[in-house]
Amino acid sequence: MPPRGDDVACIAEEWELNLDKLEYYRFNSPVKVLAKARWLEENLLSVLIALKFETETECARCLKPVTLAISDKLMYLYSLCGLEFSEEEFEARAQAALALDLDNINLDTPVMPVEVEYFDRTLDIAPQVLESILLLLPSKVLCRDDCAGLCPECGADLNEGPCACNLSGNIDPRLSVLKDFKLE
Ligand SMILES: [Zn+2]
Ligand SMILES: [Zn+2]
Structure with missing residues (x-):
């Protein structure tokens, strides 16, 4: 985590995640994860999660294996429990967080809220990384549109x-x- 109260410092962390199977998807190679954390406000941390992976599943119609290459980004805003934002307030913060990193993302990048009990010196973002992977997996895959x-x-x-x-x-x-x- 970047030092508390420092809204310029940005901590980036890169690693590979070995997943075997997730729902109907098989992973034959590791998922590449890049996370970037930055304080937006004293009690609001933005974490950009960039994912790159290949996965294999079956065509929903003919059951032939289909390989998908996915590369996408999502952002999470971690805030302290009890710090309740209205929808507009959240949206304004989401846009502000995205605007800080337009080299990497655009204003349409999805932003999701996460509430935490307290901020420690480290943050476990594993649940959000897993959720991001699931969000990027299409619910139905065809080997070709006219299968x-x-x-x-x-x-x-x-x-x-x-x-x-x-x-x-x-x-x-x-x-x-x-x-x-x-x-x-
Ligand atoms: Zn037949
Ligand atoms: Zn097919």
Whole structure:
């Protein structure tokens, strides 16, 4: 942590994080983390977290492995519990914090609040680093925008061409109930 009350000093720390798996994502190489801390006010610390990593998951439609390269930044504002900001007050501080580092970030970088009981000489930002990684992982990944997916009947990969079920003109099983409808 930079010295308390010094709003010019900026402490940067860089490290690599070995994650094996997180939800549906596998990590075959370490996550590169860069954190920069700076006091904005006496009881308000800004921490910029920059992340760079590669991760592997499955296409939501055809289940083929897909590798994503992610590089992004988020900012956290740590304040003392009880120091309650209105939404506008928080927003003003978030913009001020971002404005101090426009070489690195832009005014659209997300800023999230964190409340702490007290400020020690060090700060454990592991929960925020983990949260940042989760926030940067998309909830759904496709191998390509027009992935045709798997046949719901036989499981064939329809990206490789139509399967036997499709060729024989079978109706989608989800629609087959409609086949028996008769109009009086
Ligand atoms: Zn796919
Ligand atoms: Zn099929």
